[in-house]
Amino acid sequence: MHIVVCIKQVPDTKNVRIDPDTCTLVRQGVESIVNPHDWYAVEAALLVRDQYGGKVTVLTMGPPQAEEALRETLALGVDEAVLLSDRAFAGADTWATSLTLARAITKLGPVDLVICGKQAIDGDTAQVGPGLAAHLDQPYTTYARRLELVDGCQLRAERVTDAGYELIQMPLPAVVTVVREIGDPRMPGLKHKMRARKQEIPVLGAADLGLKPEEVGLQGSYTQVVRVFSPPPRCDRKMLNGSVEEQVEQLLNLLKEAKIPGL
Amino acid sequence: MDYFLTEEQQMIKEITAKIAKEKVRPVRAELDETEEFPWDIMKVLAQSDLFGVYLPEEYGGLGGGVLENCLAVEELGRECIGVATTYAASGLGAYPILLHGSEEQKQKYLPAIASGEKLAAFAVTEANAGSDAGGIQTTAQRDGDHYVLNGTKQWITNGGEAEVYTIIAITDRTKGARGASAFIVEKGDAGFSFGKKEQKMGIRASATRELLFNDCRIPADRLISREGTGFIVTMKTFDVSRPGIGALAVGLSQGALDIATEYSRKRVQFGKPIISFQAIQHILADMATETEAARALVYATARYIDSDAKDISKYSAMAKLFPTDVAMRVTTNAVQVLGGYGYMREYPVEKMMRDAKILQIYEGTNQIQRNIIGQELNKEYGRIKETFF
Structure with a gap:
């Protein structure tokens, strides 16, 4: 069982600013951390490995200093780490990012399971996981709180929904994103941390992955950040009271007053 | 630093x-x-x-x-x-x-x-053998290729929870201090059971129990070293373990200092954070200075022991004595700095103060540490022929 976990190094969002000219996050002088949701992906992978055997490789795309994020995961008992770093990767949107990661996973192959956090706290798109599945042409599910292997070739996942959870089963190889209910990330181990200090981390660039410059980074991106802004506070909120029937009646009248199409 | x-x-x-x-x-x-x-x-x-x-x-x-x-x-x-x-x-x-x-x-x-x-756990103390380990009454009687243990150990940290116990018992009462021996006892050995769990003033997360030996038969190869070396084993063990008690004290003092200082910067009285008052600053300054001095002594002693030095008893006793007295003062002052809040269970410093007291008592009371240091000084200066006058 070879499990790949994709992580992202993100600015510690407790103290970030937006550059008013470029509308992007100002990363200078802000401490970088491993995206908090990704720790659950690492934990999920280690849980699967502990139960079924195999190895866990952690993968990230980022600047050279993202190596630190990889070493942090090695300290938890991750077996291997690979860094995708190339000036050409800069400015990638979720399409270019997931394409680059997918190529790397294919190169690492055969990979049975890819696990991601549910989203990154800087962009909050939650698109890279599903994007990976598309580029890899594999089944996927999102927001999993529990993973289980069936007959060694099927993944059964409990997918959290607003109302409860869905039980999803799909053939491997597959992609899954996980939520915090998967379990608290374990603490680093001293022996793992000592190994992590010395372990070699291969660095791959666009050419290593067989990707052309126009397929990666800003050039390979289909989306463009036009503007970043704080949404205005919501106003004119109205709380309805009374029995459910009365509230429905009031709501219907309000929607009619607002001339909502179809009413 | x-x-x-x-x-x-x-x-x-x-x-x-x-x-x-x-x-x-x-x-x-x-x-x-x-x-x-x-x-x-x-x-x-x-x-x-x-x-x-x-x-x-x-x-x-x-x-x-x-x-x-x-x-x-x-x-x-x-x-x-x-x-x-x-x-x-x-x-x-x-x-x-x-x-x-x-x-x-x-x-x-x-x-x-x-x-x-x-x-694991270490068991020396008994009802009548605290500072005076000579009062130990638990016996180990050789019987063929076994020893048979009888007696009761008291206030044993990790008692009941640990799987491996090293205990001191008397193998030959006629030999006094040279009649004690150290043994390894395993949880589950026949005739070995546990007494009541003590309710304590502090360190209440730790388990403290009696160990009961009632014709407990253990294989003779559980004897540590030779018969009669029990007190030497005990003293050598304490020589390397006492800086650890000092380290507990340094950690506790640092934790109390952290809270007292943060609180002083936030707590406003007479229109100012109380840390701006010298009365508070001086308390915090003493807490910080003593904590750092304790840490330096613990680290220096630990390094000295790790260099395989032989004459470690005096320094080891100092590295227990000073930091633990410091911890009692620092935690008491942390409660004082937090005032009424400090006395309340909702804030962590009252627990720290209750916890601190045991540090001056276990692994040899601080009076016993002073005895060790005093006796070592007497021996050391007895060997020096020159005069300092």
Whole structure:
């Protein structure tokens, strides 16, 4: 069982600013951390490995200093780490990012399971996981709180929904994103941390992955950040009271007053 | 201050600090209230390889020494010395085996202690044998290739929870101090059971129980070293373990200083944060100075012991005496700085003050430490022929 976990190094969002000219996050002088949701992906992978055997490789795309994020995961008992770093990767949107990661996973192959956090706290798109599945042409599910292997070739996942959870089963190889209910990330181990200090981390660039410059980074991106802004506070909120029937009646009248199409 | 720790020592500090902050701090008040044994935390410490920091690599440890043990103990103690005592007491139970055990005993017991799979405990104290270990009444009678133990040990940290116990019993009463011997007893040995769990003033997360020996038959190869070496084993064990009590005290003092200083910067009276008043500044200054002095003494002593020095008793006693007296003063002052809040259970410093008291009592009261230091001074100066006048 070879499990790949994709992580992202993100600015510690407790103290970030937006550059008013470029509308992007100002990363200078802000401490970088491993995206908090990704720790659950690492934990999920280690849980699967502990139960079924195999190895866990952690993968990230980022600047050279993202190596630190990889070493942090090695300290938890991750077996291997690979860094995708190339000036050409800069400015990638979720399409270019997931394409680059997918190529790397294919190169690492055969990979049975890819696990991601549910989203990154800087962009909050939650698109890279599903994007990976598309580029890899594999089944996927999102927001999993529990993973289980069936007959060694099927993944059964409990997918959290607003109302409860869905039980999803799909053939491997597959992609899954996980939520915090998967379990608290374990603490680093001293022996793992000592190994992590010395372990070699291969660095791959666009050419290593067989990707052309126009397929990666800003050039390979289909989306463009036009503007970043704080949404205005919501106003004119109205709380309805009374029995459910009365509230429905009031709501219907309000929607009619607002001339909502179809009413 | 930079104590020029190695990269490995720095890692021990970082990992233990992370566990202490994330796993101990959120539950310390509850553990204090319920007196529940912190098994969950012990498991995390085991998974993080922290039970073996002071044990040689050939027995599954990390090859560190007293300093490595002190660093881990200090960081845990910063959040809760009840939890830290539980961790440290396993080391106290392992030291007699490490220092005086046979190769077979080391192979058999140390790897499971190093991995944290089993906790250990050390048992000397009895109802009539506290500071005066000469009062020990538990006996070990040789019977063929077995020893038969009878008696009761009291106030044993990790009692009932540990799997491996090193105990001191009398093998020949006619020989006085040379009639005591050290043995390894395993939980589950026939005739070995546990008495009541004590309710304590502080370190309430730690378990303190009686050990009851009622015709407890153990194989003769459980004897550590030779018959008659029990007191030497005990003294040598305490010589290397006492800086660990100092480290508990340093951690506790630092934890109390952290809270008192943060509080002083936030608490406003007479229109100003109270840290702007010299009355408060001077208390905090003394707390910080004494804590740092205690830390420097503990680290220096630990390094000296780790250099395989022989004359360690005096320094080891100092490294227990001074930091623990400091911890009592620092935690008392932390309560004073927090005033009424400090006295309330809702704030962590009243527990710290209750916890601090045991540090001046266990592993030799501070009066006994002064005796050791005084006797060593007498011996040392007796050997010096020159005069200082």
